[in-house]
Amino acid sequence: MPDYRIVLVEPRFEESIGFVARAMKNFGLTSLRLVKPVTDFGHNGRMRGGHAQDVLDSSTIHESLLDALDGVDLSIGTTAQRARSSANLLRRPMTPRELSEVLAQQAGTVGIILGREGTGLNNHELSLCDAIVTIPSSEAYKTLNLSHAAAIIFYELFTSKSKDAEEGLATDEIRDTILRYLSDSMTIAGVEDYKIGLTNRAVKNVLGRSAIRRREANILAGALRRISNALHESRVLDRSMSAGEPVSLPLER
Known part of the structure; x- marks a missing residue:
């Protein structure tokens, strides 16, 4: 509880x-x-x-x-x-x-x-x-x-209280991280600002209603981080290739 x-x-x-x-x-x-x-x-x-x-x-x-x-x-x-x-x-x-x-x-x-x-x-x-x-x-x-x-x-x-509490709830910091990586990915993808705001509100509602656990939130944040990093690297690659410059990207971030 x-x-x-x-x-x-x-x-x-x-x-x-x-x-x-x-x-x-x-x-x-x-x-x-x-x-x-x-x-x-x-x-x-x-x-x-x-x-x-x-x-x-x-x-x-x-x-x-x-x-x-x-x-x-x-x-x-x-x-x-x-x-x-x-x-x-x-x-x-x-x-x-x-x-x-x-x-x-x-x-x-x-x-x-x-x-x-x-x-x-x-x-x-x-x-x-x-x-x-x-x-x-x-x-x-x-x-x-x-x-x-x-x-x-x-x-x-x-x-409705239970004697057998499961793993703790995700913290505000973890949920904010999820929303930040989501916003970042949508921005790179060219999504309009108002749609980013609506999406963040919808995802925040879902996270709140589900009372997402800390481990689940960490996994989700990690997946979104990888997506965001991949999009950033793809954009850097596209710009460098367009300019005819050599490109060196990290294997993992």
């Missing part, structure tokens, strides 16, 4: 912080990170926290989402808004149950990111996430209360 970090982005009400901490305690979660809270935290919030005072006492405040995600291997954003168009790759979500099944036998650190009470996470914040979760709900009123949504997600993570 992963080590979970719960991240609240700009919570407006201290009661929300207390209720989320209480839900965390109910389902065995202990690490709470607050990004630029809009409210001061006091008596009312602690009252809502019930017996989760230890969660509140150990919570940390951060100036940015990236700072709060430091040390996190896989970041999961939450949203009530599904994509209206198949072209919107930012909002292609899993359900909490699908997420829990993917993560049940994984090891590593996973961040669950919850947005503002009124507006949730914006597109930029979602773009920083490796995968997105949406709770299925009635079309008549799709948006859940923040702490209610948190409790549903925490419940699913709790009930």
